[in-house]
Amino acid sequence: xxxxxxxxxxxxxxxxxxxxxxxxxxxxxxxxxxxxxALDPLExxxxxxxxxxxxxSHLPVPIYHxxxxxxxxxxxxxxYKLMKxxxxxxKEHGCSIMSDSWTDRKQQCIINFLVNSAAWTMFxxxxxx
Numbered sequence: 011x012x013x014x015x016x017x018x019x020x021x022x023x024x025x026x027x028x029x030x031x032x033x034x035x036x037x038x039x040x041x042x043x044x045x046x047x048a049l050d051p052l053e054x055x056x057x058x059x060x061x062x063x064x065x066x067s068h069l070p071v072p073i074y075h076x077x078x079x080x081x082x083x084x085x086x087x088x089x090y091k092l093m094k095x096x097x098x099x100x101k102e103h104g105c106s107i108m109s110d111s112w113t114d115r116k117q118q119c120i121i122n123f124l125v126n127s128a129a130w131t132m133f134x135x136x137x138x139x
Contacts, residue, residue, distance in 0.1 A: 093132060100127055 062069055099105075105127040113119050119139040125132050 093134075096125075096127065096129060096132060099129060100125065103128055 105125050108124045108126055108131070109121055110124075111119055111121040121137045121139065122133065123135045123137075125134055
């Protein structure tokens with residue numbers, strides 16, 4: 011039995027989150043293949059191993075829900091915070107709204123909306139038609 015209580019030890023919580031994030035990134039890369047501008051899948055595997063090794067041998071195995079739902083919500087919140095600063099720049103310096111569309115294998119149309127500014131291009135929304 012471990013002497014560390016993962017529910018109360020702050021360092022353990024941080025390491026658990028780091029290991030879970032690296033594991034989820036590896037799984038997403040394995041599910042969908044390497045994305046443009048993403049780490050090589052073998053590098054993400056190495057990152058996952060380092061994250062798990064940082065925690066130790068008692069890392070609880072994350073369940074599907076823990077990998078997909080809370081981490082996705084955290085990423086969405088993070089992106090909204092990033093976008094907030096850019097919205098202010100858009101008002102001051104201007105921006106361009108861009109869209110692209112594509113059709114999946116089931117013939118469903120998907121439209122992506124992006125905003126281009128001097129800082130960078132940012133994904134804003136996707137609509138399924």
